[in-house]
Amino acid sequence: MKRQELQVAALQNGTVIDHIPSSKIFEVINLLHLEKVSTSVTIGINLKSKKMGHKSILKIADRFFTDEELNQLSVVTPNVSLAIIRDYEVVEKKEVKMPDELIGIIKCDNHKCITNNEPMKTHFHVLDKEKGILQCRYCNREVTLNNVKLI
Amino acid sequence: METRSLVTIARHSKEKLLYLIEMAQEFERHPNRKILDGKIVATLFFEPSTRTRLSFETAANRLGAKVIGFADPKVTSGTKGETLKDTIMMVSNYADIIVMRHYLEGAAQYASEISPVPIVNAGDGANQHPSQTMLDLYSIYKTQGTLENLNIYLVGDLKYGRTVHSIITAMRHFNPTFHFIAPDELAMPDYYKMYCKENNIKYFEHQDFDSHTIADADILYMTRVQRERFTDLEEYERVKDRYLLKEDMLFRARANMKILHPLPRVNEIEYSIDNTPYAYYFQQARNGLYARQALICDALGITLDDIKNDKTIIA
Numbered sequence: 001m002k003r004q005e006l007q008v009a010a011l012q013n014g015t016v017i018d019h020i021p022s023s024k025i026f027e028v029i030n031l032l033h034l035e036k037v038s039t040s041v042t043i044g045i046n047l048k049s050k051k052m053g054h055k056s057i058l059k060i061a062d063r064f065f066t067d068e069e070l071n072q073l074s075v076v077t078p079n080v081s082l083a084i085i086r087d088y089e090v091v092e093k094k095e096v097k098m099p100d101e102l103i104g105i106i107k108c109d110n111h112k113c114i115t116n117n118e119p120m121k122t123h124f125h126v127l128d129k130e131k132g133i134l135q136c137r138y139c140n141r142e143v144t145l146n147n148v149k150l151i
Numbered sequence: 152m153e154t155r156s157l158v159t160i161a162r163h164s165k166e167k168l169l170y171l172i173e174m175a176q177e178f179e180r181h182p183n184r185k186i187l188d189g190k191i192v193a194t195l196f197f198e199p200s201t202r203t204r205l206s207f208e209t210a211a212n213r214l215g216a217k218v219i220g221f222a223d224p225k226v227t228s229g230t231k232g233e234t235l236k237d238t239i240m241m242v243s244n245y246a247d248i249i250v251m252r253h254y255l256e257g258a259a260q261y262a263s264e265i266s267p268v269p270i271v272n273a274g275d276g277a278n279q280h281p282s283q284t285m286l287d288l289y290s291i292y293k294t295q296g297t298l299e300n301l302n303i304y305l306v307g308d309l310k311y312g313r314t315v316h317s318i319i320t321a322m323r324h325f326n327p328t329f330h331f332i333a334p335d336e337l338a339m340p341d342y343y344k345m346y347c348k349e350n351n352i353k354y355f356e357h358q359d360f361d362s363h364t365i366a367d368a369d370i371l372y373m374t375r376v377q378r379e380r381f382t383d384l385e386e387y388e389r390v391k392d393r394y395l396l397k398e399d400m401l402f403r404a405r406a407n408m409k410i411l412h413p414l415p416r417v418n419e420i421e422y423s424i425d426n427t428p429y430a431y432y433f434q435q436a437r438n439g440l441y442a443r444q445a446l447i448c449d450a451l452g453i454t455l456d457d458i459k460n461d462k463t464i465i466a
Contacts, residue, residue, distance in 0.1 A: 112276050114257040118235050138257025139278055142342075 008044040011085045014061040018081040025056040027076045074098040098129040106148040113139035155450045156263035156270040160281040165324035174445035175289045177458045185463035187216035193246035194220035198254040207250045210443035243268045269450040284317040286442040290435040294409040298325040302367050307374035307394050309333040314413045329354040334390035366403040373412045396420045
């Protein structure tokens with residue numbers, strides 16, 4: 001009989017982001033600026049998942065994110081599972097919520113928009129959270145989430 | 152930073168629009184004043200627009216302000232790679248208010264967020280041109296005596312025409328009925344038709360343009376059908392003459408009907424129409440002076456009361 005093993009080692013303290021579609025893992029890493037984290041980060045890609053077939057997972061030790069930081073994930077991965085771990089136990093589960101404003105996360109696709117021509121942060125109003133319709137605060141161009149490019 | 156900048160009038164309330172119209176009326180009564188004596192108005196035109204610039208500069212000069220600025224982006228440091236922010240921060244050291252025209256969309260919004268002095272948007276790319284909308288509203292009000300319940304016909308390039316889109320948004324408070332007359336390729340975008348539906352604005356679409364179509368118009372707003380807007384030049388050749396207004400199309404027109412045009416006109420209004428009582432486009436441009444006087448003063452925090460009690464009027 002085969003031994004059941006965790007695919008990724010358990011975390012003592014920190015944040016687990018699970019059920020990330022494997023194609024989106026690097027975008028999540030970029031959005032949360034994990035390249036700047038000095039504690040250990042475990043990245044599992046293409047792991048077996050009953051729910052998704054295969055998935056990716058991030059375990060970030062000793063790092064707890066603000067809701068604002070985590071809600072940025074709604075742009076690329078709205079359905080991930082978030083768990084806060086303390087002493088190997090899940091003490092809190094969170095959901096990603098689409099914020100009302102998206103600042104400095106996505107590009108405006110209007111090349112004549114000031115945000116693409118000036119060193120400044122982009123800013124989108126979220127008009128429709130369900131349909132993912134956004135409007136640029138500057139040029140007023142509307143975009144849908146499936147078509148956006150990250151900065 | 153909270154300033155009284157004017158980026159768009161799309162979000163102005165009905166009361167605010169009528170307030171600005173009343174202010175423009177005061178300036179039409181007495182256009183020459185010293186109410187801006189001691190003020191400096193900067194006009195920064197990152198894209199040339201002679202008519203708009205002359206109109207703003209005349210508005211400022213007739214109120215006693217001094218004007219600084221540039222008319223041609225070639226002479227500014229923008230071409231050397233200076234950011235918009237740096238230019239705005241530099242000029243705001245010198246001027247009390249900045250009137251700016253820019254080729255990039257959203258430039259005025261951004262400038263208003265960083266500038267310590269108020270910004271007046273004199274056009275930002277294809278986005279907003281609030282002083283044009285204000286002078287259009289003032290012209291409609293002056294010629295019809297009201298903004299309520301009017302039949303407004305928009306003709307020509309309704310796809311790219313920034314002015315016609317702004318008229319729809321600004322008129323939403325006043326129960327208008329719109330008629331859109333345009334070739335297929337330049338038809339009113341779905342976005343604005345949805346906007347009309349959401350705001351209970353009645354509209355009709357036509358492809359024909361003749362004396363019957365326009366018989367019920369109170370306002371006939373003409374725009375230029377530009378060749379460079381067409382992907383299919385054969386289509387352009389087919390439709391280019393279909394949206395020209397000829398004098399013999401006016402014999403069914405209402406007595407109160409006025410023809411508006413943002414200018415410059417090329418050939419879309421027959422020149423003989425200039426001599427009919429329906430022609431209003433030159434007076435419309437003149438109304439721009441009063442509308443811009445109102446917008447500059449409002450941005451500087453000068454109220455309608457200040458203007459009514461103004462002791463600096465030059466007789």
